Amino acid sequence: MLALPAQVPLSWYLILSAVLFATGAAGFLLRRNIITVFMCIELMLNAVNLSFVTFSHKLGKVDGHIFSFFVMVVAAAEAAVGLAIILTVFKNRATLEVDEISSMKL
Amino acid sequence: MDAILFLIFAAIALGCAINVVLQSHPISSALSLVGVMVALAVLYLLLGGPFIAAVQVIVYAGAIMVLFTFTIMLLNTGAESRPRRQALHTAIALPLVFSLAGLISYLAARQADSSSVVTFGGFTRGDPHTFGIALFTTYLLPFEVTSILILIAIVGAVVLAKKEI
Amino acid sequence: MNFFVLSLIKTALVAAVLLTTLAYLQWIERKVLAHIQLRPGPYRVGPHGLLQPLADVIKLVIKEGVIPANANLFFYLLAPILAVSLALTSISVIPFGPQVEVFGIKTNMELAGLDVGVLFVLAVSSLGVYGIAIGGWASNSKYSLMGGLRSSAQMVSYELPMALAIVSPLLLANSLSFREIVDAQAGFWFGIIPKWNVFAGPFPQLLSFVIFLIAAFAETNRIPFDLPEAEAELVAGFHTEYSSMGFASFFMAEYANILTVCCVASLLFLGGWQPLWPSASGSDFVPPALFAGAGLMLLFHAAQAIRARKWDRFSFPVFGVLFLALAALFLVPALKPVLVPLFWFVAKVGILVFVFIWVRGTLPRFRYDQLMRFAWTALFPLAVLNLLITGLIVALAS
Numbered sequence: 322m323l324a325l326p327a328q329v330p331l332s333w334y335l336i337l338s339a340v341l342f343a344t345g346a347a348g349f350l351l352r353r354n355i356i357t358v359f360m361c362i363e364l365m366l367n368a369v370n371l372s373f374v375t376f377s378h379k380l381g382k383v384d385g386h387i388f389s390f391f392v393m394v395v396a397a398a399e400a401a402v403g404l405a406i407i408l409t410v411f412k413n414r415a416t417l418e419v420d421e422i423s424s425m426k427l
Numbered sequence: 428m429d430a431i432l433f434l435i436f437a438a439i440a441l442g443c444a445i446n447v448v449l450q451s452h453p454i455s456s457a458l459s460l461v462g463v464m465v466a467l468a469v470l471y472l473l474l475g476g477p478f479i480a481a482v483q484v485i486v487y488a489g490a491i492m493v494l495f496t497f498t499i500m501l502l503n504t505g506a507e508s509r510p511r512r513q514a515l516h517t518a519i520a521l522p523l524v525f526s527l528a529g530l531i532s533y534l535a536a537r538q539a540d541s542s543s544v545v546t547f548g549g550f551t552r553g554d555p556h557t558f559g560i561a562l563f564t565t566y567l568l569p570f571e572v573t574s575i576l577i578l579i580a581i582v583g584a585v586v587l588a589k590k591e592i
Numbered sequence: 593m594n595f596f597v598l599s600l601i602k603t604a605l606v607a608a609v610l611l612t613t614l615a616y617l618q619w620i621e622r623k624v625l626a627h628i629q630l631r632p633g634p635y636r637v638g639p640h641g642l643l644q645p646l647a648d649v650i651k652l653v654i655k656e657g658v659i660p661a662n663a664n665l666f667f668y669l670l671a672p673i674l675a676v677s678l679a680l681t682s683i684s685v686i687p688f689g690p691q692v693e694v695f696g697i698k699t700n701m702e703l704a705g706l707d708v709g710v711l712f713v714l715a716v717s718s719l720g721v722y723g724i725a726i727g728g729w730a731s732n733s734k735y736s737l738m739g740g741l742r743s744s745a746q747m748v749s750y751e752l753p754m755a756l757a758i759v760s761p762l763l764l765a766n767s768l769s770f771r772e773i774v775d776a777q778a779g780f781w782f783g784i785i786p787k788w789n790v791f792a793g794p795f796p797q798l799l800s801f802v803i804f805l806i807a808a809f810a811e812t813n814r815i816p817f818d819l820p821e822a823e824a825e826l827v828a829g830f831h832t833e834y835s836s837m838g839f840a841s842f843f844m845a846e847y848a849n850i851l852t853v854c855c856v857a858s859l860l861f862l863g864g865w866q867p868l869w870p871s872a873s874g875s876d877f878v879p880p881a882l883f884a885g886a887g888l889m890l891l892f893h894a895a896q897a898i899r900a901r902k903w904d905r906f907s908f909p910v911f912g913v914l915f916l917a918l919a920a921l922f923l924v925p926a927l928k929p930v931l932v933p934l935f936w937f938v939a940k941v942g943i944l945v946f947v948f949i950w951v952r953g954t955l956p957r958f959r960y961d962q963l964m965r966f967a968w969t970a971l972f973p974l975a976v977l978n979l980l981i982t983g984l985i986v987a988l989a990s
Binding site for chain 1: 429440444460470478479498499501525532546549557562566569584
């Protein structure tokens with residue numbers, strides 16, 4: 322049985338962030354559905370946010386929180402435009418599989 | 428106590444994240460992603476950021492992911508098909524991704540000195556007051572620029588949704 | 593006393609009171625609606641239908657829970673649990689009264705005093721949409737799906753004016769904690785008009801209060817914004833396919849949400865547990881006078897009971913004595929500092945809940961495009977305007 326430390330080392334948070342980022346990257350590479358691919362990007366952004374907040378704790382400054390706040394704002398804008406694009410693509414091609422949306426012309 | 432809480436919510440975040448990638452139906456993925464976000468919000472609380480934790484839930488889980496679920500439900504395309512080449516792709520991608528995770532984790536563990544620990548209550552500058560002052564003084568220009576970015580996004584979304592392209 | 597034991601006692605107390613209130617809210621709603629429509633309402637089960645909630649619970653529990661064909665079983669079962677647990681979570685950060693001392697124990701009248709309580713309520717309520725959306729999607733029925741889609745679009749749209757309306761009282765109190773916001777509303781203008789945010793000078797928050805209330809109707813899926821469950825178009829909307837406990841959970845979640853928004857509205861705009869006029873002028877004697885008056889009236893009617901209503905010969909004296917005992921409780925010096933603020937808070941929440949029911953009995957349903965246009969072209973600009981004026985005044989005053 323591994324003894325638990327009284328306080329959590331900073332590196333645990335960073336490792337969690339790295340693993341989440343890699344999971345998101347794996348989903349981005351492996352999945353076929355555009356929306357799922359998009360969600361995997363959001364997962365990677367979340368992983369990066371965790372790193373920012375962890376660094377903020379280490380440095381004793383609020384700046385990391387503000388960076389992750391901006392990441393959220395940009396993610397919101399990105400989701401609005403991205404989902405509008407996905408809706409248009411679905412309207413024109415009736416599919417969400419990334420492999421089938423490879424040609425520029427219909 | 429801190430370590431137990433961290434492990435519980437890290438496990439939830441990780442399990443949900445893996446579920447995002449494994450589930451074949453997008454709506455299952457979307458809800459797993461909401462789970463990741465809520466678990467991360469709790470971790471932000473442990474890191475001393477009540478404001479950013481609340482924003483994470485309100486903006487990410489409560490607005491962006493609702494938009495995703497809405498789109499998925501609107502299109503209602505069902506589960507994703509699995510082509511035969513999938514196995515080959517998985518065989519190539521997974522080792523690469525695992526080595527990426529391992530590399531970053533190794534570097535993070537090496538760079539962070541062992542003395543630096545996260546203590547609950549050890550960082551109190553994540554409150555809304557400090558956050559607001561920093562946002563509207565030091566980061567005023569980026570803040571204004573994001574407002575223009577959002578305006579562009581709104582116009583873009585309206586144009587895309589309205590016309591036949 | 594031990595913090596843990598104290599929290600446990602408070603949680604048990606709040607949970608018991610909350611669940612009973614939720615059960616009886618449904619009875620109150622049926623009674624009020626009935627009287628608006630000149631009907632007696634539930635009357636058969638117990639005196640004046642007072643045991644109706646119990647009968648309803650028994651009925652719903654022993655009913656068969658039908659699971660529709662091709663429903664996504666996991667999400668179908670998860671949705672009502674999600675809805676009801678999220679709806680009940682928000683109550684935990686709502687304070688019901690000031691810091692009190694009962695039998696030598698000092699405690700705050702709340703479960704958890706968060707510094708960012710307002711943000712917590714906003715965060716939890718923004719997650720509430722998932723219960724409805726997922727329930728609608730997982731039922732595998734077109735009516736449910738339409739209801740789920742409508743609800744997610746509607747709740748995201750109305751969250752914006754709601755959040756903007758909340759910001760004004762936060763600005764005035766310069767805090768995100770419910771307790772500090774209520775404390776900032778203590779005191780009286782000219783010794784008589786309460787300094788609640790709706791009466792705040794120089795710019796009363798009436799507009800943001802109205803915007804908050806309208807958005808709250810939409811957030812809780814109530815008439816006139818009950819498009820997600822519009823029975824004329826969608827059978828029952830997102831809970832068409834739910835029966836038994838699933839239906840009961842959605843029902844309970846709706847009432848819990850109403851209670852939460854009414855609590856938030858009275859804390860942010862109506863001064864929480866601050867009395868209507870100074871206690872120096874005798875506002876402490878309002879609750880005992882009200883209860884004593886009600887008790888005496890019941891006893892008076894008991895003396896000349898109507899022959900056709902046999903129950904009343906029993907229920908009128910019993911409830912009359914009960915109300916007199918309640919009035920006496922308010923006069924006990926040890927309990928007075930607990931009960932009087934609680935009375936004011938409950939009275940304000942009760943009036944707001946009554947408004948919710950009143951509106952249901954009065955207004956017709958919006959059309960969906962009207963609902964969306966109203967949110968984006970009327971409510972949202974008004975909320976921004978109100979916030980701008982409030983911000984300007986706060987900036988000039990500081």
